[in-house]
Each structure stands twice: as C-alpha cells, then as structure tokens.
Amino acid sequence: KMMLADNGQQLKENLVTFDDWMKGDIKASCVFGQLPKFQDGDLVLYQSNAMLRHLGRKHAAYGKNDSEASLIDMMNDGVEDLRLKYIKLIYQEYETGKEAFIKDLPNHLKPFEAVLAKNKSGFLVGDQISFADYNLFDLLLNLKVLCPTCLDSVPALKSFVDKIAA
Template sequence: MRMLLADQGQSWNEEVVNKETWLQGPLKASCLYGQLPKFQDGDLTLYQSNAILRHLGRTLGLYGKDQREAALVDVVNDGVEDLRSKYITLIYTNYEAGKKEYVKALPGHLKPFETLLSQNQGGQAFIMGDQISFADYNLLDLLLIHQVLAPGCLDSLPLLSAYVARLSARPKLKAFLASPEHVNRPINGNGKQASNPVC
C-alpha cells in the first residue's frame, strides 16, 4: 500500500501502533476482524490488505483498462497472495527448519510470474497490460522481501529480475524505497529478516 501511494504521488498519514498499545485491547476490539491494517479514506473505513489494495486500484485507475484486464489483475494478485501465505507460514512457524526447503522450491513458485511477464510485451511492461496495476505493487513487495530472504532468488528468472529493477527505479518509488520510513521498518514482526532491502 505504501509503495502504491508513494509512486502515485498520494500523501497519507500513518499511525504506527506499537505492541504495547495493541495489547491493551481497545484498538484491537474496535477493528472489524481484530487485526490491522485499518484504512480510512474519508468516511470509508476498510480492513484487509487486499480489500484496501483493490479500493486504491479502483480509485486511482490501477485496476486494468477494462473488465478483462481487471479479471487478469485479480488472477495475478491472488497468485501473489498464495505465495505470501507460504512465506508467512515459513517466517512465523517454521523458519529455522523450513528455510532451506522453502528457498529450494522458490524458483518453481516464482516461475508463473515469469511466465505472465513473458506473455505481456516480452516482459518489458507490467505484470498485466501496459499500465501499472495494484497487483504490480503487491508483487514487487513480495519479490523485494524474497530477495532479502534468499539473495539471488531471481537469478534464474531474468524477466522478473529486470521487472524488479525497472519498477524500483521509478522516481517516486525509488525515493520511497530509499527513505528511512521504508528502510528502517522491519519486514516481519518477529524479527526474522529485520532489515528492509535498499533499492
């Protein structure tokens, strides 16, 4: 969400909730599903990361040019979330014992995204269509995280590697990725991979 907002030139106010405040209970009790993020857009309150991303996609014109592209963007985003679920399971339940096998299987999990890129202007555009979508930001986030987990994980995937470099070089996004607000934010809440990549 932050990368999308920054790259699209949007301003936002962020309230960072520390563990102590969260454990006090009232904020958690006020959240629809008892979890963050919580997103305010005027009088609209949203929960769930992907609902927020889709809202931003619709609001900012980042959801494909038509219904067909929108459907394909959804396919990409759901694929990103499938891999993110595997990653979260590793990080929070099986990091020490499972990392080696996870990294070994990672190229196979990333291959569908390489395939999608190859089918869209030879991998020289975005993940779907010729305009950036909310799914591009979600995929980029996941790929940057995986480059911290397993440097070189994109070495056998040249289109994805170039895609990460190309998106990360977008001026507003590049500035955000280099900002202290991004660099100093832990990737995971349990301290695994405690520093963000600087691109």
C-alpha cells in the same frame, strides 16, 4: 504505500504500540480484530487486499476493462498464495523449512516469469502498472532478503523489480 507515493499521495500513518494494542480498545474497534486499518475519507477498510483493490480502482491501477481487472485479481491471488507460504516459513518453519522453501522458490516464481515474459510490457497485465504489480514487487523484495539470488534464474522478474524500483 508505493502506490500512493507513485500517485503523489501522502499516507498518514498511526503506529500502534504493543502496549496500546494489548489494552484491547484498538483491537475491539477493528472489524476482524486485526490491523492494518486504512481510512480514505469516510471509508474505513481492514483487509490488506481490500485496501489494494480500493487504491487500484481509485488510482487507475486496476486495468482498462473488466477482463484486465479479472486478470489482475487472478495475478494478485497468485501473489497472495506465495505470500502465505512465505509468511508460514517466516513465522512457523524458519529453521526447519528455509532450505526447502528456497530450493522450491523457482517453481513458485515460474508462473510470474512466464506471464511477464509473454506480456512484454513489463507489467503483469496490460500495459500499465496495477495493484497486483505493486503487491508482487513488495513480495519479491522480501524474498530477495531471504535469498539474494532468488531472481537469478528469472530474468523477466529481475527486470520487473528493476523497473518498479526505478
């Protein structure tokens, strides 16, 4: 949504109610039996990261060359690794795992901190925003809800969030 908004594009959302989903028709129409679904003209996509990569290519947020695109893929995969840990915590281990997750969070944030500090552009790769930056920003906003002080020890990430939010 943020990438579309930054590119002056509007997103037409069709929200699916629980009751409509449970009827089964919508689920049956989805390639993998799950949402979200994204349509861009005749192209229909069902996986979140496929959507991100498509929008990255379409809106010049996928690097300036193949090397940058590969690094963006790598960084996005790192974001997704941390997102999976976060999702597991939220949906399966919240009460028993929250303290340990928060304690270990700086270790998970250090690679992103190091990449941002080294790049000096304020972005993960190159000198322009990429879909991986949008994905990291989204995840960091969620992590800040879980732990408002989680960026206190990672100044480059804190600056990154402030820059993207502006």
